Amino acid sequence: MNVFLWIVAGVLAAFFLAAGANKLSQSRRKLLANPNMQWVEDFSPGTLKLIGTAEVLGALGLILPGALDIAPILVPLAALGLAVIMVGAIITHTRRKETRVLPINVVVLILAVLLAVFRFGPNSF
Template sequence: MNTALWIATGLLAAVSLTGGITKTLVPREKLAGIKGGEWTGHASAGFVRTIGVLELLAAVGLTLPAVLDIAPFMVPVTAICWILLMVGAAIIHIRLGQFALVTVNGAYVALAAFIAWGRL
């Protein structure tokens, strides 16, 4: 079980790190031109960067507390916060008619729910 939780955590942390770096460093106008990033054209640059920073913090919060054994309760807390972030993302994708991306958000929610359940 612990191995499965670490695999799920690693996958979700990689997704979070990739998304966070992209949203933090890539200009909003360029993101708006990428498939799946159209929502950034409707949001301010500050909002997009804030989401990116939250995703970077999620990558840290999913891994470091357990690896360092310092406040490991933060792993399920971070996973629950990730669920909330993905629900918000799904709402945006539904509004834009991007239903394939809603499915991806659902998969991320399932991974995060598994991590939260397993670590609680």
């Protein structure tokens, strides 16, 4: 089970690191050019940078504390934080009637919650 949880953490970390780096490195206008990022219209540039920063820090929090054995309680906390971000994404996409991306958001939410539950409980570090 531990190997499975590390794989889930790695997949989630890669997903959120890419998503967060994308939001941090590109301008709002460039993000809007992507047809899957039309939700950006609803948020200010500062909020987009905040979301991107939270995603990058969450991605690092999924891997580094467990790998370095320094404050490993941060792993499930990072997973919970990323789950909250995904709930916000689901709400935003639902409100905008962007149902095409909802399955991805739901799968990522389920993986983040699964990781948090097992790292808090039976498979903690």
